[in-house]
Amino acid sequence: MAKRAARKERTHALIIEEAARSMRLHGTRGVGLSVLMKRVGRTHGGFYAHFASRDELVAAAIERMFEATTKLIDRYLVTGDPARGLFDFIDHYLSDAVRRHPERSCPIPSLSPEASRMTGLARERFSAGIDIVHTAIAKSLRAMGLDDPESLAQSVLFEMAGAMTLARVAVEEGRGAELLRVARDQVKQRLGLDALGQE
Protein backbone atom coordinates (compact mmCIF):
# COMPACT_ATOMS: atom_id res chain seq x y z
CA MET A 1 0.00 0.00 0.00
CA ALA A 2 2.31 2.73 1.25
CA LYS A 3 -0.62 5.11 1.46
CA ARG A 4 1.13 7.09 4.17
CA ALA A 5 4.34 7.41 2.17
CA ALA A 6 2.39 8.62 -0.86
CA ARG A 7 0.65 11.31 1.15
CA LYS A 8 3.92 12.45 2.67
CA GLU A 9 5.49 12.67 -0.74
CA ARG A 10 2.57 14.71 -2.01
CA THR A 11 2.76 17.10 0.94
CA HIS A 12 6.51 17.43 0.48
CA ALA A 13 6.09 18.32 -3.19
CA LEU A 14 3.30 20.78 -2.40
CA ILE A 15 5.43 22.60 0.18
CA ILE A 16 8.30 23.00 -2.28
CA GLU A 17 5.91 24.04 -5.05
CA GLU A 18 4.24 26.69 -2.90
CA ALA A 19 7.62 27.94 -1.61
CA ALA A 20 8.95 28.21 -5.17
CA ARG A 21 5.85 30.12 -6.15
CA SER A 22 5.66 32.61 -3.31
CA MET A 23 9.40 33.14 -2.92
CA ARG A 24 9.68 34.20 -6.56
CA LEU A 25 6.80 36.56 -5.90
CA HIS A 26 7.78 38.01 -2.51
CA GLY A 27 11.45 37.13 -2.15
CA THR A 28 12.93 34.23 -0.19
CA ARG A 29 12.34 36.09 3.07
CA GLY A 30 8.90 37.28 2.07
CA VAL A 31 6.91 34.20 3.13
CA GLY A 32 6.51 32.77 6.61
CA LEU A 33 6.28 29.05 7.25
CA SER A 34 2.91 29.50 8.92
CA VAL A 35 1.26 31.08 5.87
CA LEU A 36 3.05 28.68 3.57
CA MET A 37 1.84 25.56 5.37
CA LYS A 38 -1.69 26.93 5.54
CA ARG A 39 -1.65 27.38 1.75
CA VAL A 40 -0.58 23.77 1.43
CA GLY A 41 -3.46 22.74 3.67
CA ARG A 42 -1.36 21.65 6.64
CA THR A 43 -0.60 23.13 10.05
CA HIS A 44 2.76 24.80 10.35
CA GLY A 45 4.24 22.51 13.00
CA GLY A 46 4.18 19.73 10.43
CA PHE A 47 6.82 21.48 8.37
CA TYR A 48 9.60 19.78 10.31
CA ALA A 49 8.50 16.31 9.24
CA HIS A 50 9.78 17.44 5.81
CA PHE A 51 12.71 19.81 6.30
CA ALA A 52 15.33 20.27 9.01
CA SER A 53 15.15 24.05 8.67
CA ARG A 54 13.76 26.89 6.62
CA ASP A 55 17.12 27.23 4.85
CA GLU A 56 16.79 23.67 3.62
CA LEU A 57 13.43 24.57 2.08
CA VAL A 58 14.90 27.61 0.35
CA ALA A 59 17.53 25.39 -1.27
CA ALA A 60 14.86 22.90 -2.36
CA ALA A 61 12.66 25.67 -3.72
CA ILE A 62 15.51 27.14 -5.77
CA GLU A 63 16.18 23.72 -7.28
CA ARG A 64 12.48 23.49 -8.15
CA MET A 65 12.46 26.97 -9.76
CA PHE A 66 15.30 26.07 -12.08
CA GLU A 67 13.57 22.84 -13.08
CA ALA A 68 10.88 25.04 -14.63
CA THR A 69 13.55 27.06 -16.45
CA THR A 70 15.19 23.86 -17.65
CA LYS A 71 11.86 22.71 -19.07
CA LEU A 72 11.71 25.94 -21.04
CA ILE A 73 15.20 25.37 -22.38
CA ASP A 74 14.26 21.83 -23.39
CA ARG A 75 11.26 23.14 -25.23
CA TYR A 76 13.06 25.81 -27.25
CA LEU A 77 16.80 25.29 -27.28
CA VAL A 78 17.51 21.58 -27.41
CA THR A 79 15.93 20.30 -30.60
CA GLY A 80 14.88 21.94 -33.87
CA ASP A 81 16.35 24.90 -35.73
CA PRO A 82 18.65 26.78 -33.34
CA ALA A 83 17.85 30.25 -34.73
CA ARG A 84 14.10 29.70 -34.68
CA GLY A 85 14.31 28.13 -31.22
CA LEU A 86 16.34 31.00 -29.82
CA PHE A 87 13.97 33.52 -31.41
CA ASP A 88 11.01 31.88 -29.65
CA PHE A 89 12.95 31.48 -26.42
CA ILE A 90 13.66 35.21 -26.35
CA ASP A 91 10.01 36.01 -27.08
CA HIS A 92 8.93 33.78 -24.23
CA TYR A 93 11.58 34.78 -21.70
CA LEU A 94 10.91 38.47 -22.30
CA SER A 95 7.13 38.23 -22.67
CA ASP A 96 4.74 40.51 -20.81
CA ALA A 97 3.07 37.43 -19.29
CA VAL A 98 6.38 36.54 -17.63
CA ARG A 99 6.73 40.11 -16.37
CA ARG A 100 3.32 39.94 -14.75
CA HIS A 101 3.88 36.47 -13.32
CA PRO A 102 7.25 36.13 -11.63
CA GLU A 103 5.75 33.35 -9.50
CA ARG A 104 5.89 30.94 -12.42
CA SER A 105 8.91 32.30 -14.28
CA CYS A 106 12.68 31.98 -14.25
CA PRO A 107 14.08 32.96 -10.83
CA ILE A 108 17.08 34.80 -12.24
CA PRO A 109 15.34 38.19 -12.69
CA SER A 110 13.47 37.97 -9.38
CA LEU A 111 16.00 36.50 -6.97
CA SER A 112 19.58 37.06 -8.18
CA PRO A 113 20.56 39.84 -5.76
CA GLU A 114 19.22 37.75 -2.89
CA ALA A 115 21.14 34.76 -4.23
CA SER A 116 24.36 36.77 -4.06
CA ARG A 117 23.74 37.12 -0.30
CA MET A 118 23.12 33.41 0.24
CA THR A 119 25.64 30.80 1.27
CA GLY A 120 25.91 27.03 0.95
CA LEU A 121 23.64 24.85 -1.13
CA ALA A 122 21.10 27.54 -2.05
CA ARG A 123 23.83 29.78 -3.46
CA GLU A 124 25.51 26.95 -5.35
CA ARG A 125 22.24 25.79 -6.88
CA PHE A 126 21.36 29.27 -8.00
CA SER A 127 24.77 29.74 -9.57
CA ALA A 128 24.51 26.35 -11.26
CA GLY A 129 21.06 27.31 -12.57
CA ILE A 130 22.45 30.43 -14.20
CA ASP A 131 25.17 28.33 -15.82
CA ILE A 132 22.55 25.98 -17.31
CA VAL A 133 20.79 28.86 -19.03
CA HIS A 134 24.07 30.33 -20.24
CA THR A 135 25.27 27.00 -21.63
CA ALA A 136 22.02 26.42 -23.50
CA ILE A 137 22.12 29.84 -25.15
CA ALA A 138 25.80 29.42 -26.02
CA LYS A 139 25.06 26.08 -27.68
CA SER A 140 22.40 27.69 -29.87
CA LEU A 141 24.68 30.56 -30.84
CA ARG A 142 27.46 28.13 -31.76
CA ALA A 143 25.03 26.11 -33.90
CA MET A 144 24.06 29.37 -35.60
CA GLY A 145 27.70 29.89 -36.48
CA LEU A 146 28.18 33.07 -34.47
CA ASP A 147 31.56 34.27 -33.26
CA ASP A 148 32.63 33.71 -29.65
CA PRO A 149 29.31 32.11 -28.64
CA GLU A 150 30.32 31.79 -24.97
CA SER A 151 30.82 35.51 -24.44
CA LEU A 152 27.89 36.47 -26.61
CA ALA A 153 25.64 34.11 -24.65
CA GLN A 154 26.74 35.73 -21.39
CA SER A 155 26.00 39.14 -22.83
CA VAL A 156 22.55 38.06 -24.03
CA LEU A 157 21.69 36.46 -20.70
CA PHE A 158 22.80 39.61 -18.87
CA GLU A 159 20.56 41.72 -21.06
CA MET A 160 17.56 39.44 -20.72
CA ALA A 161 17.91 39.16 -16.95
CA GLY A 162 18.37 42.92 -16.59
CA ALA A 163 15.51 43.73 -18.94
CA MET A 164 12.96 41.58 -17.10
CA THR A 165 14.15 42.85 -13.72
CA LEU A 166 13.88 46.51 -14.72
CA ALA A 167 10.63 46.04 -16.64
CA ARG A 168 9.12 44.80 -13.39
CA VAL A 169 10.20 47.95 -11.57
CA ALA A 170 8.49 50.31 -14.01
CA VAL A 171 5.46 52.00 -12.47
CA GLU A 172 3.81 53.80 -15.36
CA GLU A 173 1.06 51.79 -17.11
CA GLY A 174 2.37 50.10 -20.24
CA ARG A 175 5.97 51.06 -19.56
CA GLY A 176 7.03 47.57 -18.51
CA ALA A 177 5.62 46.02 -21.67
CA GLU A 178 7.35 48.69 -23.74
CA LEU A 179 10.73 48.02 -22.15
CA LEU A 180 10.36 44.33 -22.92
CA ARG A 181 9.52 45.06 -26.55
CA VAL A 182 12.70 47.14 -26.80
CA ALA A 183 14.73 44.35 -25.18
CA ARG A 184 13.36 41.65 -27.47
CA ASP A 185 14.10 43.76 -30.54
CA GLN A 186 17.58 44.69 -29.42
CA VAL A 187 18.61 41.17 -28.47
CA LYS A 188 17.24 39.68 -31.70
CA GLN A 189 18.86 42.39 -33.75
CA ARG A 190 22.32 41.82 -32.41
CA LEU A 191 21.98 38.07 -32.97
CA GLY A 192 20.79 38.60 -36.55
CA LEU A 193 17.43 37.12 -35.64
CA ASP A 194 15.26 40.11 -36.58
CA ALA A 195 14.68 38.81 -40.12
CA LEU A 196 12.93 35.75 -38.67
CA GLY A 197 10.16 37.92 -37.29
CA GLN A 198 8.82 38.82 -40.73
CA GLU A 199 7.87 35.28 -41.79
Add this chain to the structure above:
Amino acid sequence: MAKRAARKERTHALIIEEAARSMRLHGTRGVGLSVLMKRVGRTHGGFYAHFASRDELVAAAIERMFEATTKLIDRYLVTGDPARGLFDFIDHYLSDAVRRHPERSCPIPSLSPEASRMTGLARERFSAGIDIVHTAIAKSLRAMGLDDPESLAQSVLFEMAGAMTLARVAVEEGRGAELLRVARDQVKQRLGLDALGQE
Protein backbone atom coordinates in the same frame (compact mmCIF):
# COMPACT_ATOMS: atom_id res chain seq x y z
CA MET B 1 23.89 79.10 17.52
CA ALA B 2 21.48 76.33 16.53
CA LYS B 3 23.84 73.77 17.98
CA ARG B 4 20.97 71.40 18.59
CA ALA B 5 19.63 71.72 15.04
CA ALA B 6 23.11 71.07 13.63
CA ARG B 7 23.48 67.90 15.66
CA LYS B 8 20.05 66.67 14.63
CA GLU B 9 20.86 67.31 10.99
CA ARG B 10 24.09 65.38 11.32
CA THR B 11 22.35 62.44 12.99
CA HIS B 12 19.65 62.48 10.30
CA ALA B 13 22.23 62.35 7.53
CA LEU B 14 24.17 59.58 9.29
CA ILE B 15 21.06 57.42 9.62
CA ILE B 16 20.28 57.76 5.91
CA GLU B 17 23.91 57.17 5.00
CA GLU B 18 24.15 54.01 7.08
CA ALA B 19 20.79 52.76 5.79
CA ALA B 20 21.86 53.36 2.19
CA ARG B 21 25.06 51.47 2.89
CA SER B 22 23.70 48.43 4.67
CA MET B 23 20.53 48.09 2.61
CA ARG B 24 22.56 47.87 -0.58
CA LEU B 25 24.63 45.19 1.14
CA HIS B 26 21.93 43.14 2.88
CA GLY B 27 18.71 44.20 1.15
CA THR B 28 16.16 46.71 2.39
CA ARG B 29 14.81 44.15 4.88
CA GLY B 30 18.24 42.97 5.90
CA VAL B 31 18.98 45.60 8.57
CA GLY B 32 17.12 46.22 11.81
CA LEU B 33 16.62 49.69 13.23
CA SER B 34 18.37 48.67 16.43
CA VAL B 35 21.61 47.66 14.70
CA LEU B 36 21.37 50.62 12.38
CA MET B 37 21.04 53.20 15.16
CA LYS B 38 23.86 51.55 17.09
CA ARG B 39 26.12 51.93 14.04
CA VAL B 40 25.20 55.61 13.93
CA GLY B 41 26.10 55.92 17.61
CA ARG B 42 22.57 56.51 18.89
CA THR B 43 20.02 54.39 20.74
CA HIS B 44 17.29 52.93 18.62
CA GLY B 45 14.34 54.69 20.26
CA GLY B 46 15.72 57.95 18.91
CA PHE B 47 14.99 56.87 15.37
CA TYR B 48 11.47 58.31 15.56
CA ALA B 49 12.74 61.84 16.13
CA HIS B 50 13.85 61.56 12.47
CA PHE B 51 11.40 59.35 10.59
CA ALA B 52 7.73 58.53 11.02
CA SER B 53 8.34 54.91 10.06
CA ARG B 54 10.87 52.46 8.70
CA ASP B 55 9.28 52.74 5.25
CA GLU B 56 10.03 56.44 5.25
CA LEU B 57 13.69 55.67 5.89
CA VAL B 58 13.78 53.18 3.02
CA ALA B 59 12.47 55.87 0.67
CA ALA B 60 15.08 58.35 1.96
CA ALA B 61 17.85 55.77 1.63
CA ILE B 62 16.90 54.99 -1.97
CA GLU B 63 17.04 58.67 -2.80
CA ARG B 64 20.49 58.81 -1.22
CA MET B 65 21.72 55.79 -3.19
CA PHE B 66 20.77 57.36 -6.49
CA GLU B 67 22.51 60.58 -5.55
CA ALA B 68 25.74 58.56 -5.62
CA THR B 69 24.84 57.19 -9.04
CA THR B 70 24.00 60.68 -10.28
CA LYS B 71 27.42 61.86 -9.14
CA LEU B 72 28.95 59.11 -11.26
CA ILE B 73 26.93 60.22 -14.25
CA ASP B 74 28.03 63.82 -13.74
CA ARG B 75 31.63 62.72 -13.66
CA TYR B 76 31.58 60.65 -16.85
CA LEU B 77 28.57 61.45 -18.99
CA VAL B 78 27.81 65.15 -18.73
CA THR B 79 30.90 66.96 -19.98
CA GLY B 80 33.78 65.97 -22.21
CA ASP B 81 33.93 63.60 -25.17
CA PRO B 82 30.79 61.41 -25.09
CA ALA B 83 32.51 58.25 -26.43
CA ARG B 84 35.45 58.54 -24.04
CA GLY B 85 33.10 59.34 -21.16
CA LEU B 86 30.86 56.38 -21.88
CA PHE B 87 33.88 54.10 -22.24
CA ASP B 88 35.09 55.11 -18.79
CA PHE B 89 31.59 54.95 -17.34
CA ILE B 90 31.24 51.35 -18.51
CA ASP B 91 34.65 50.48 -17.06
CA HIS B 92 33.66 51.95 -13.73
CA TYR B 93 30.11 50.63 -13.56
CA LEU B 94 31.28 47.11 -14.42
CA SER B 95 34.49 47.16 -12.40
CA ASP B 96 35.46 44.38 -10.02
CA ALA B 97 35.66 46.93 -7.19
CA VAL B 98 31.98 47.68 -7.68
CA ARG B 99 31.18 43.96 -7.68
CA ARG B 100 32.96 43.54 -4.36
CA HIS B 101 31.39 46.66 -2.85
CA PRO B 102 27.67 46.89 -3.49
CA GLU B 103 27.38 49.02 -0.34
CA ARG B 104 28.84 51.99 -2.18
CA SER B 105 27.63 51.29 -5.70
CA CYS B 106 24.58 51.87 -7.87
CA PRO B 107 21.50 50.29 -6.25
CA ILE B 108 20.07 48.99 -9.54
CA PRO B 109 21.97 45.69 -9.57
CA SER B 110 21.48 45.06 -5.85
CA LEU B 111 17.89 46.15 -5.18
CA SER B 112 15.82 46.12 -8.38
CA PRO B 113 13.79 42.97 -7.67
CA GLU B 114 13.00 44.29 -4.22
CA ALA B 115 12.04 47.62 -5.75
CA SER B 116 9.51 45.86 -7.97
CA ARG B 117 7.79 44.67 -4.77
CA MET B 118 7.72 48.14 -3.20
CA THR B 119 4.90 50.64 -3.34
CA GLY B 120 4.58 54.41 -2.98
CA LEU B 121 7.49 56.79 -2.74
CA ALA B 122 10.24 54.19 -2.51
CA ARG B 123 9.07 52.50 -5.70
CA GLU B 124 8.66 55.78 -7.57
CA ARG B 125 12.08 57.00 -6.56
CA PHE B 126 13.71 53.79 -7.64
CA SER B 127 11.97 53.90 -10.98
CA ALA B 128 12.94 57.55 -11.42
CA GLY B 129 16.54 56.65 -10.57
CA ILE B 130 16.63 54.06 -13.32
CA ASP B 131 15.28 56.66 -15.75
CA ILE B 132 18.08 59.05 -14.85
CA VAL B 133 20.73 56.50 -15.74
CA HIS B 134 18.94 55.57 -18.95
CA THR B 135 18.56 59.19 -20.02
CA ALA B 136 22.23 59.92 -19.42
CA ILE B 137 23.38 56.93 -21.48
CA ALA B 138 20.92 57.80 -24.27
CA LYS B 139 22.26 61.35 -24.38
CA SER B 140 25.81 60.07 -24.85
CA LEU B 141 24.77 57.63 -27.57
CA ARG B 142 22.93 60.40 -29.41
CA ALA B 143 26.00 62.64 -29.19
CA MET B 144 28.03 59.77 -30.62
CA GLY B 145 25.67 59.71 -33.61
CA LEU B 146 24.31 56.20 -33.01
CA ASP B 147 20.95 55.02 -34.34
CA ASP B 148 17.92 54.87 -32.05
CA PRO B 149 19.86 55.98 -28.96
CA GLU B 150 16.85 55.57 -26.65
CA SER B 151 16.40 51.87 -27.33
CA LEU B 152 20.10 51.19 -27.46
CA ALA B 153 20.57 52.93 -24.11
CA GLN B 154 17.87 50.73 -22.56
CA SER B 155 19.57 47.66 -23.97
CA VAL B 156 22.96 48.72 -22.61
CA LEU B 157 21.55 49.51 -19.19
CA PHE B 158 19.79 46.12 -19.09
CA GLU B 159 23.04 44.38 -19.90
CA MET B 160 25.09 46.33 -17.36
CA ALA B 161 22.53 45.80 -14.59
CA GLY B 162 22.22 42.10 -15.40
CA ALA B 163 25.97 41.62 -15.68
CA MET B 164 26.74 43.12 -12.29
CA THR B 165 23.88 41.25 -10.63
CA LEU B 166 24.94 37.88 -12.02
CA ALA B 167 28.65 38.52 -11.48
CA ARG B 168 27.83 38.93 -7.80
CA VAL B 169 26.11 35.54 -7.68
CA ALA B 170 29.11 33.64 -9.07
CA VAL B 171 30.73 31.45 -6.42
CA GLU B 172 33.90 30.21 -8.06
CA GLU B 173 36.99 32.31 -7.35
CA GLY B 174 37.69 34.73 -10.19
CA ARG B 175 34.48 33.89 -12.03
CA GLY B 176 32.76 37.16 -11.10
CA ALA B 177 35.66 39.24 -12.38
CA GLU B 178 35.72 37.20 -15.58
CA LEU B 179 32.01 37.76 -16.23
CA LEU B 180 32.50 41.50 -15.82
CA ARG B 181 35.38 41.51 -18.28
CA VAL B 182 33.15 39.77 -20.81
CA ALA B 183 30.35 42.27 -20.18
CA ARG B 184 32.62 45.31 -20.56
CA ASP B 185 34.02 43.95 -23.85
CA GLN B 186 30.61 43.05 -25.23
CA VAL B 187 28.99 46.37 -24.37
CA LYS B 188 31.88 48.40 -25.73
CA GLN B 189 32.02 46.32 -28.87
CA ARG B 190 28.41 46.85 -29.78
CA LEU B 191 28.75 50.57 -29.19
CA GLY B 192 31.85 50.75 -31.36
CA LEU B 193 33.89 51.75 -28.34
CA ASP B 194 36.41 48.89 -28.42
CA ALA B 195 38.89 50.86 -30.52
CA LEU B 196 39.19 53.41 -27.71
CA GLY B 197 40.75 50.80 -25.44
CA GLN B 198 43.95 50.60 -27.49
CA GLU B 199 45.08 54.18 -26.99
Add this chain to the structure above:
DNA sequence: TGTACATCAGTGAACGCGCGTTCACTGATGTAC
Protein backbone atom coordinates in the same frame (compact mmCIF):
# COMPACT_ATOMS: atom_id res chain seq x y z
C1' DT C 1 -9.94 -12.32 8.67
C1' DG C 2 -9.01 -10.59 13.22
C1' DT C 3 -6.37 -8.70 17.04
C1' DA C 4 -2.45 -6.22 19.30
C1' DC C 5 1.07 -3.29 18.85
C1' DA C 6 4.32 0.08 16.36
C1' DT C 7 5.02 3.87 13.39
C1' DC C 8 5.00 8.49 12.11
C1' DA C 9 2.71 12.53 9.24
C1' DG C 10 0.43 15.90 10.93
C1' DT C 11 -1.77 18.80 14.94
C1' DG C 12 -1.80 22.69 17.80
C1' DA C 13 0.10 24.98 21.58
C1' DA C 14 4.16 26.87 23.42
C1' DC C 15 9.00 28.62 23.23
C1' DG C 16 12.47 32.39 22.86
C1' DC C 17 13.81 35.99 19.88
C1' DG C 18 14.20 40.13 17.19
C1' DC C 19 11.38 43.17 14.99
C1' DG C 20 9.08 48.06 14.49
C1' DT C 21 6.93 51.17 17.40
C1' DT C 22 5.66 53.73 21.74
C1' DC C 23 6.56 56.35 25.71
C1' DA C 24 7.98 58.50 30.13
C1' DC C 25 11.97 60.63 31.04
C1' DT C 26 16.60 63.37 30.84
C1' DG C 27 19.59 67.03 30.31
C1' DA C 28 21.87 69.99 27.09
C1' DT C 29 20.37 73.79 24.41
C1' DG C 30 17.55 77.76 23.43
C1' DT C 31 14.47 81.76 24.80
C1' DA C 32 12.59 85.58 27.62
C1' DC C 33 13.18 89.08 30.69
Add this chain to the structure above:
DNA sequence: TGTACATCAGTGAACGCGCGTTCACTGATGTAC
Protein backbone atom coordinates in the same frame (compact mmCIF):
# COMPACT_ATOMS: atom_id res chain seq x y z
C1' DT D 1 25.40 88.68 32.86
C1' DG D 2 22.13 86.03 35.36
C1' DT D 3 17.91 83.51 36.33
C1' DA D 4 13.67 80.85 35.20
C1' DC D 5 11.39 78.34 32.10
C1' DA D 6 10.55 75.80 27.53
C1' DT D 7 12.09 72.79 24.01
C1' DC D 8 13.26 68.56 22.07
C1' DA D 9 17.09 65.10 20.38
C1' DG D 10 18.14 61.30 22.33
C1' DT D 11 17.69 57.48 26.14
C1' DG D 12 16.30 53.06 27.56
C1' DA D 13 12.70 50.16 28.85
C1' DA D 14 8.49 48.21 27.44
C1' DC D 15 4.89 46.87 24.02
C1' DG D 16 2.60 43.52 20.83
C1' DC D 17 3.61 40.75 17.00
C1' DG D 18 5.18 37.31 13.81
C1' DC D 19 8.96 34.62 13.13
C1' DG D 20 11.44 29.80 13.10
C1' DT D 21 11.62 26.02 15.97
C1' DT D 22 10.23 22.49 19.54
C1' DC D 23 7.32 19.13 21.50
C1' DA D 24 3.67 16.23 23.61
C1' DC D 25 0.10 14.25 21.49
C1' DT D 26 -3.30 11.94 17.98
C1' DG D 27 -5.10 8.71 15.00
C1' DA D 28 -4.81 6.70 10.51
C1' DT D 29 -1.76 3.46 8.51
C1' DG D 30 1.34 -0.43 8.59
C1' DT D 31 3.21 -4.82 10.62
C1' DA D 32 3.23 -9.30 13.08
C1' DC D 33 1.11 -13.30 14.35
